[in-house]
Ligand SMILES: Nc1nc2c(ncn2[C@@H]2O[C@H](COP(=O)(O)OP(=O)(O)OP(=O)(O)O)[C@@H](O)[C@H]2O)c(=O)[nH]1
Ligand SMILES: [Mg+2]
């Protein structure tokens with residue numbers, strides 16, 4: 662029987678839609694971040710910290726991948742426009758869902774779009790959304806072995822936040838072991854330890870976002 | 881659970897190649913999947929039977945070529961698996977890199993004309 666050679670990434674249908682999302686973002690001049698982490702690592706806490714730290718300088722908006730409005734309501738309290746991306750109970754966002762949700766935001770003049778992905782360390786890694794950077798949040802509470810158990814997520818990160826560093830005193834967390842795992846999977850990735858609770862380290866994160874926005878404007 | 885989304889992508893890709901070739905039926909898909917992509921053969925097969933119904937690819941067999949995750953030592957070139965905490969078991973070096981296991985593509989499809 663005839664064979665037809667393909668040799669193409671299995672996700673190419675998703676990736677085509679991701680390019681469509683990227684075009685819309687670029688046309689609006691909006692930088693978008695895909696924020697990924699396990700459940701409870703601190704995505705919403707860091708998102709609201711980011712808004713508080715940058716909303717006087719920039720125009721921000723957010724998308725939240727979820728089935729309930731809990732996080733959307735938290736984000737809305739910061740005063741920025743936010744929309745729910747209904748995941749229908751899925752364990753990840755994909756480009757199609759983001760594409761469908763974009764019209765519910767007015768991106769005119771928006772400098773930064775923060776996308777909170779579904780809390781999960783495996784599935785979101787497989788789906789490009791069309792956002793410009795992948796922000797992966799690890800947290801001290803999860804333990805130091807996650808880069809060894811969920812390599813794909815760490816591999817795809819453009820910036821890695823280690824949240825909840827206020828808990829380092831209460832927990833056995835071997836920083837060398839954690840950092841070694843990250844370094845092997847993703848050599849030279851920006852590493853930002855912080856606490857969304859106490860605010861320690863948050864300035865370095867805000868600086869990273871600021872320079873990403875400014876770099877995007879320059880293009 | 882992300883296997884459903886992956887399977888839908890797989891179907892689109894296969895049809896995209898089969899239709900212009902004038903195929904009347906897709907009988908097999910040859911996939912190369914690395915261990916680091918955390919995709920389960922069983923769930924892909926399960927969803928496949930469901931998403932491919934009523935398409936050219938209905939009933940096609942999925943052939944999985946699995947690629948093991950390996951790491952290579954940058955000092956002594958020893959190749960080893962995932963259970964060594966990313967440290968070379970031969971010389972103890974921490975300078976290692978991923979050598980295989982990230983593959984995630986459709987290699988070919990088998991069709992009837
Ligand atoms: N101690 C400590 N707790 C934190 C920190 N950041 C967040 N938390 C707490 O962690 C819990 C989860 O935080 P969220 O920001 O809701 O986490 P999330 O990743 O958005 O969670 P999901 O959307 O449910 O996946 C909350 O109780 C936060 O108060 C931190 O830096 N230190
Ligand atoms: Mg949240």
Ligand SMILES: [Zn+2]
Pocket residue numbers: 953954955956957958968969970971972973
């Ligand atoms: Zn070695």
